[in-house]
Amino acid sequence: MLATLAQADDGFVRPVIDWHALAPELVMTAVLCIVLVADLFLPEDRKAVLPSLAGLGLLAALIPVLTLAVDGADRTMFGGAYVVDNFALVVKALFLVAGYVTVLQSTNYIAEGDYAEGEYYFLLLSSILGMTVMGSARDLVTIFVALELLSVPAYLLAGWRKRDPKGNEAGAKYYLMGVFATGVLLYGMSLLYGVAGSTKLSDIGAALAGAESLPAITLAIVFCVAGFGFKVSAVPFHTWAPDTYEGAPTPITAFLSVSSKAAGFVALLQLVIIGFAERTDVVRPMMWVLAALSMTIGNVVALRQTNVVRMLAYSGISQAGFMLAPLAVVGQVGDDTLTSIVTYLVIYAAMNLGAFTVVMAVARKTGSAEVSSFGGLFDYAPSLAVLMSIFLFSLAGIPPLAGWLAKFVAFRAVIDADTGWAYALAVVMAVNSVIALAYYANIAKEMWMNPAPDGDKTPVRVPVSLTAALAITAVFTLVFGVTQWATELGDMANFVANIRP
Amino acid sequence: MNNEFLTDWGLTLMVFLPAAGALVMLLIPKADEQAHKWVSMVAVFASAGVGVAVLADFDYGRTADLQFVVDKPWIDVINARYFVGIDGLSVPLVALTLLITPLCIIYSWNHFPEPRNPKAFLILLLVLQTGLLGTFVAQDLILFFVFFEVVLLPMYFLIGVWGAEQRQYAAIKFFLFTLFGSALMIISFLALYFVGGETFVIPELARNISEPAAAGIEAVPLATQVLIFGGMFMGFGIKVPIFPFHTWLPDAHTQAPTVGSVILAAIMLKLGTYGFIRVALPILPEAAVEWAPYIGALAVIGIIYGALACLAQTDMKRLIAFSSVSHMGFIMLGIATLTDFGLNAAVMGMVAHGLITGMLFFLAGSVKDRYHTLEIRRLGGILVKAPRMGWILGFTAMASLGLPGLAGFWGEFPAILSAYDPGAGLSTVTFRVYMVIAALGTVFAAGYLLWLYQRTSFGVPTEEFEDDDIPDVQVPEWIAWVPMLVLILAIGIYPNLVFRVTDDQLTSVAQMLTAAVGG
């Protein structure tokens, strides 16, 4: 027995743990445990502390991210399976800040909605933890586990309004589709492992680079992309999104449409740029088709929506198409793919969260998310109407609001490729940015130009937490549009040098 | 150019003072309407004051050079720069913008269109002003693009909130059309960036593409240039608007509140034509030569088509709107000839059309205020009821139909003139045909404008308004209109007011075009 142990000891290589690099995740883990435990001991009337706790935890986790950024060194662990490079830091910061906004959005919604509070924040933090891990994951197993950690709590949160059949439906559909996608993704990953003989992305990249173009590799890549296509709600893997968005608690909808989607993109970027960099023959056309389909179908269906949240879901699908577009020219444009998608993610997070925050604020009065319920908003709540207009037109990409810069960098990356297909995609993007305006402006029209339904003009009372969320998102939406900060974040977000083939 | 502060900060202040005013107004409560009016007034006049100082300090001896240049990095990652400056091409348009918006605010002083809300209305006007001024001073494509787009939102809301019955449809149509154009335009800008040596600065791009060897880039094939030009054509052409992309214009004009129509007609349409001369022609001269015959064809179609459509109108404002299509056709024809005559004519046309059509929309607005309708057959006898207004309308209609001695003529005639002898590389026969068609367009212009004038102003008032008390021109209207009327006359009598400023700059553009084809 001892001998066996000794022998085993010989084979066991003690892993080198860089605690600084893991600090954000450790802080998160600690906080989520604290939240869970605190929930047990807090009396019912003191539960309001929980969101503050969760929020502070997220901000606390941001501190090590900043110190790591200041430190600047790329940190690699487990033979490259877990990496803290600039890319990881940028997306971690994004997840944490977006998560903080989600907490702000949730505060009143959850407290007033008679939902389980402690568990809600616990699950939310777990999911965000999964995302931060995803930012560093450069290994199939880690990616898979991180994906599940960010997904499983999200399934539950989507169905959090459990007495509402729509809430159940939202959760169930999200869950089932998620598991289906996981199945596809896992099958693809298993083939990748089979081809490369390793789960590390850098090894896979090297293996694929040398291999001939084989059906098995194509199959593996397609399945992996499809699995994350679900996560980023790319057409035709988008079907869950509108139903889930509509039925889920609105803060969670915002969370899914921003953070969860961003996590999907983070994984895709890692897979595609590190793993499939040499297999652009498959990746590019696939991404081209996904991008074009997502933009177009997302947009035209959004035109038909009467519910703002559903409309934002479809708009999110279309926005995902824009974000996928630079991947359709991956490898032809240097760092532009990465820069543009990260920039887009950052800006998209600000404006989309903002839009959802306004929807929540308005729904507090009208109790509805129908487009018509926004009628006359400019009359009785001009600030909200102006803010909503800012977010919507930012989503539509109208300068000087940040959205234009996001779209611009996407265009820039695509056009940099200078191929016929790239230009065709650019034209598709251009046409779609016009279609998108139609439905965004439709809401603006409702707010500014139509009377309030039933003539009800009582002002909307916006709680402090929502105000804070609005302030954060609005400031970012305005500032990113006229400064270079968002693009600088995108530019900074590079993978560690030695991991890129 | 003595004052260093003015040199460094003049343009920036001029552009952003209105926006600063808008920020201040955001903080003032909605109820305090007087404060809003005065703050907006101070903001536009401060901007205009700085602008006038800049224009006074402008060295008219070398209008072909960019002056008051500020060149600072802006969004480094995409190589976008804060690069502003003015030359002979910008000056008249900047001056026009500085003039029109204050007049609009004065005009609105006492009668904001329903649903009033002066705060929002004026804030939007101020933002609009910043966008317009910015477009005319920007020398970096991205900066240009941003300003070009900034004007969309305020105008959308001005039309959509303060407009007439069909305002929502008109507003969104305007918005979608323009955005479609700009989306294609931005593709072209980006393509230019990559083929033109990774810069967005307009003069640099022009230099790089004309002398690829010196810039160390590959020569840009003609086919690529033509495609890139196509994108810009869509962007600018829709804004102009060129037939067949004009359909947003009548709706937008008809539905917009008076001030909105005025700014739309007087300044916003010029963004498109300005873009052609500022961006498209100098950067891609060879492609311009390829495109010119088609632009010319669309321009003359627009001239005739707009005029024919005018003849069918029953609504005064819509008629004026279609007349814009026709008049912008002359401007585009001038541009399409690629000659110094044509370009000068185009810029003159822009200024003249800005003043005249702006004035016509002011008048239409005032008529609407008084009669609560713009249906031509219900009007009549304005000269009886409000003789001064009637005379002003007559004067403006005359100016609009291109009467010599008034500003409109100097936009039209040289444009027709230039088509006789188009620039190098263009088919003379084709353009002479255009010339004759365009000249015929002047007949139509006389037709529809005088017809309009006859039916609205001549004769006796219809029974409906026989006994109504129709007030004549009032003080805010006088203040707003007199400068425009005087300018229409002054430019008409002494067109060199504009030509002297623009000529050097545009001649150099034309030479560049000739050189591109010749070389």
Added chain:
Amino acid sequence: MVAQNIFFYVIAAGMVGAAVAVVTTRNVVRAALYLIAVFAGVAAQFILLAAEFVAVTQVLIYIGAIMVLMLFGIMLTRARIGRDVDMTNDHWWVGVGTALLLAAVMAYSLIDRWGDDALPVDRQVNSVGGSNTATVSDSIFSQYLIPFEIVSVLLLAALVGAIVIARKDR
């Protein structure tokens, strides 16, 4: 070696048959039982692949935990124990089409890539230790430490969340 093959094919045939039964039977409970058969077959194949630890885990978790959960689920949702009239929905043919398409694509790719490859006779990773189990554990606690920790959080979250969702109050 032939024995292994025979073993494989017998088990595989049983698995496929059971799997088909799972998705075709009209009885929920019977489907669950067929599924257990599949799981058992999978475990057997794992042994054939020299992954004893995984096989054991498979039996423990799938048959011991997951299937029990399933049966609880069946019970709690009061599905009829007997034959149900219609357990297949109207769009089953879509399923057939999709499944066949998938199978075709997969089979083509697999045969194309691994058509002639044989498994190594010695499938032990660490021949010295005589067992893969130790290697697996070494690997988990070094190379795959992070996923391992993450999975623990995941299980906690799933547990907590499932309880909150399934709980009758609130």
Added chain:
Amino acid sequence: MLRNAWIIPVIPALSFFLILLFGKRLPRKGSELGLAAVGAAFVLALVTQVQWFQHVNDAEHESEPTEEHAAQVVTVSGVSDGEISAPETPEQQGEESEEHASIEPVTREWTWFEFGETEAEVGTLIDGPAVMMLIVVTLVSLLVHVYSTDYVAGDRRYTHFFAFLSLFTASMLGLVMSRSTLQLMVCWELVGVCSFVLIGHWWEEKANSDAALKAFITNRVGDVGMIVGVIVLFFAAGQSFDILDINTQALSGDISHTALLVASCALIAAVMSKSGQFILHTWLPDAMAGPTPVSALIHAATMVVAGIYMVSRLYGVFWEGLSIGVSSINLLALVGGVTVLGGAGLAFVQNDIKRVLAYSTVSQLGYMVMALGIGAWTAALFHLFTHAFFKACLFLGSGSVSHAVHSFDMREMGGLRKWMPHTYRTFLIATAALIGIFPFAGFWSKDEILAGASQLGGAGNYRVFTVVGIIGAFMTAAYMTRCVYLTFFGEFRGHGHPHESGPRIVVPLWILAVLGVVAGLVNLPSALAPDSVELRFEHYYEPVGAYFPSIVPEFAHPEFSWGIAIVSTLIGLIGIGIGIGWYTGRIALRGISERNALARAGYTTLVNKYYFDHLYTDVIAAGTKGPVARGVNWFNQNVIDGVVNGAGRLATASGRWVYTHVDQQVVDGAVNGSAAAAQTGGQVFRQLTSGKVQQYGALLFGAAALFAGAFIVLI
């Protein structure tokens, strides 16, 4: 004054603004400003006139040493602000100075604007024709101003009326002394606008505003020709608007014949509209809707001759372009000839006295255009000169009549000679001048045209136009007789008591009548006059220089021809006779039919007269007045006017069609259609999200499989 002639138009221009701004507050509502301005302009024009004579005389004296002169030309030609002549080649100079002294036009110019290397200039060009026109315009304008103070007294827009008279005078003077084609065009349009405003002076009635619109728009049609012509000449002359330059180059052969031909034809279109030539003449009779002084000033004496003046200004272009000197028919002459006959024919069937005069004006303008077309430049301008006076007199006379009877309808007049002796006499004198009775002014000028037609041109001369001219003279005589007869003879058929007009109307009438008598004397043919008075008009007003065809050998002046003179006079007299006979005869016939018995009794005495009656009634008069004139009138009203009005209606209809069908349906339809397509697309793709999660799953797996399959196959 020759160099400072710019002051002349500036005075009335200033007066326009002053009247507009302050007119209503002045005691006489601004008319005093207008009068003063035009009076001042007239005085200055006279001064200019005298100085010009001096200038011509000086030039003749100086021209003795030819070499020196040529040198001087070369040295000053580069100066932009000073007396220069058009650049001439010394060769031509030398050749031509043997016969004539080259008379330098006095020019002065300022930069108007610059395009690239081209400089457009504005300035004055004072030479013979300009000086002549200065006098005509300021004089007639002055008289019309005086006349108007009475005629439109009490009008509600009295002030505006004078303001626009001032503006018109200014524009017309500007046109007359235009330095460049561009300036010419600008003034050309400005007079058009004044015409528009003044025709529509009483715009409360739709007929008036219709007439104003018609005038303006018809003129715009012609202006297309003007624009094209100016542009063609601009480029043909090496990017120059300079009238002297253009003419010089045209004559020296620097400009291709094609360009000149195109330019001429285009400019003829402008002439047709402005000077009321067939087929663009229809606006002119309608323009009589304006106040009568306006008709006199604008639509008889001055504005309508702008076309003739423009041709005379750019005569080098037309000369070369239409090969006037060597052909025997050309477009210009043809247009003029057709108009002579057409206008005269139409004048027969009008009942409105002003419309008779309007068609008469059309016809007389036709003479001038015809004269230019056949190369008789001086004759044309001379006729312009005389016509201005007697036609203005006729119009003002008709105004005086209408003042008395409150109508322009000749059927409501008659016998007015008893009540309105001054009007009657002046009208009669002017009629005689118009018909061309010796020695009234019209005789001399018309005769010169006819002589020119028979003597000038290439092989066969322009004889056909001699015939046209003579027929025209006959018709003129006939319709004017009818007009005079209906107005002043017979019984008064109107209402109320007509009375003679006041002195402010009568005095201008007399002045014009006197001019109608004596104006012809300024160009007495050398055959009939001593050297010191012969051909003074030609001598002082016809330009001599490189910019005028007088330098080319084909350019000639017709000699006085007794034959033509006698024939035309006779023809005129016959016309009068027939006219008188027609009306007295018809009355006689009416009497016969009424008193049948008496008729039979006086058969023998009347039979001669009857046959004579029959002859001219049925054959000649009916032949002209009846079918021909009616036919022409029908053609005029239905076809030409129909075409003009129809063009307007067609434009409106096609506008409506284009708008409703093309714009709203096709162009806008495409836009809305694409929106609808997007919506439909949305509807279709919504089916993807059917709500059933298993279908979502099928889509997910299916799509993954399809993608994989597709890429496996494709890559």
Added chain:
Amino acid sequence: MDDLMLNQFLLLAAILFSIGVYGVIARKNTVMVLMSIELILNAVNINLLTFGAANRDVAGAVFALFVIAVAAAEVGVGLAMVLIIYRNRQSVDLDEVDSMRG
């Protein structure tokens, strides 16, 4: 036929996967859909272990273990969902869960 071929296992996995997919799409009862999902995951596990054996690499086994663990978590969550749906609708027919669409 002497050696065990790689493809034996892989094709078996593919067949199981496809059967699972059919079940997922065609089965009405939500619990049965969950069961079909397990077929899919098991197919993946066979793949992973086959490749692990083929490469004589332990990663496949480790990956499979993680998949099993995650599958357990997912089933727990899934059954919770089934329960709550059943509680609100008195039915576990997935067909009927379509109140939101379009």
